[in-house]
Amino acid sequence: MKINNKRFSEYNSIIKEYDKMYRDAIKTLGLNDSSFWILYTLRDDGGGELLKKRLLIETFFHLKQLIQS
Numbered sequence: 001m002k003i004n005n006k007r008f009s010e011y012n013s014i015i016k017e018y019d020k021m022y023r024d025a026i027k028t029l030g031l032n033d034s035s036f037w038i039l040y041t042l043r044d045d046g047g048g049e050l051l052k053k054r055l056l057i058e059t060f061f062h063l064k065q066l067i068q069s
Contacts, residue, residue, distance in 0.1 A: 022036070
């Protein structure tokens with residue numbers, strides 16, 4: 001499979017921009033990465049409803065003891 005270097009480079013640039021936006025948001029909010037992504041996942045479940053604790057644990061591969069309700 002031939003990789004289109006220009007498109008691959010454009011894709012990487014977009015990903016880097018999004019990463020910077022998230023890092024800036026995390027810094028502005030005064031959160032650590034884990035806290036931010038947990039809160040993000042709780043809100044970005046596609047339906048606007050909170051994710052169940054089990055799915056959250058599976059999503060982040062954390063032990064149950066680390067996530068308290």
